[in-house]
Amino acid sequence: MSIFKRMSNILRSQKQEPTAASAGNPLEDAKVGDIVNVDLEEYVISGKVIYFDRGFAPHRYAYYLQSGKNMQCLIVEKGRTYDCFICHFIEGALDDPNDVPSRLELDGDATFELENYRNDMSRTEGNTDFRTGDDVTFWRYFGPDDRFFFLQWQDGKFVALEGERTPGNQIKFLKATH
Numbered sequence: 001m002s003i004f005k006r007m008s009n010i011l012r013s014q015k016q017e018p019t020a021a022s023a024g025n026p027l028e029d030a031k032v033g034d035i036v037n038v039d040l041e042e043y044v045i046s047g048k049v050i051y052f053d054r055g056f057a058p059h060r061y062a063y064y065l066q067s068g069k070n071m072q073c074l075i076v077e078k079g080r081t082y083d084c085f086i087c088h089f090i091e092g093a094l095d096d097p098n099d100v101p102s103r104l105e106l107d108g109d110a111t112f113e114l115e116n117y118r119n120d121m122s123r124t125e126g127n128t129d130f131r132t133g134d135d136v137t138f139w140r141y142f143g144p145d146d147r148f149f150f151l152q153w154q155d156g157k158f159v160a161l162e163g164e165r166t167p168g169n170q171i172k173f174l175k176a177t178h
Contacts, residue, residue, distance in 0.1 A: 032045050034173055034174060034176050036063065043067045050125075071089060073088075090161065100139055129152075131154065136154045139151040147162065149161070
């Protein structure tokens with residue numbers, strides 16, 4: 001065996017195996033500070049709300065996205081596939097979660113019908129409208145032209161969002177370096 005072959009074998013044996021990249025899904029694993037590209041616009045994730053039932057894995061994620069002064073929310077619902085919605089925040093007022101209607105009319109322009117609602121627990125990161133460990137009630141409405149309306153309530157505070165479905169494969173994540 002030649003000396004060069006021996007040297008190459010020694011060097012090869014000392015080379016470390018590359019660590020495998022995380023096999024997680026970026027729609028679930030994105031963190032505050034990561035960059036998201038949605039509909040050809042880039043946002044920084046400024047907050048994240050994770051929704052789950054006690055004792056079960058998370059089933060919904062809400063990412064608070066910021067691009068300059070523009071704030072959006074990316075809602076990701078986990079089922080057999082991922083349903084993704086890019087939404088903008090809407091100002092409005094409701095006093096009591098028991099007064100939430102099953103039909104909403106928005107500015108006389110569109111009517112939204114209640115699709116479902118549920119009570120979940122929340123876990124938050126970064127700047128969000130909610131607290132960690134509290135119950136959140138979440139209403140989802142569907143409307144014309146593939147538009148959706150979402151209401152969220154936690155401890156006296158409502159958050160309203162209107163948006164549209166966006167394919168999950170058109171959402172790109174860039175991990176922040178910490």
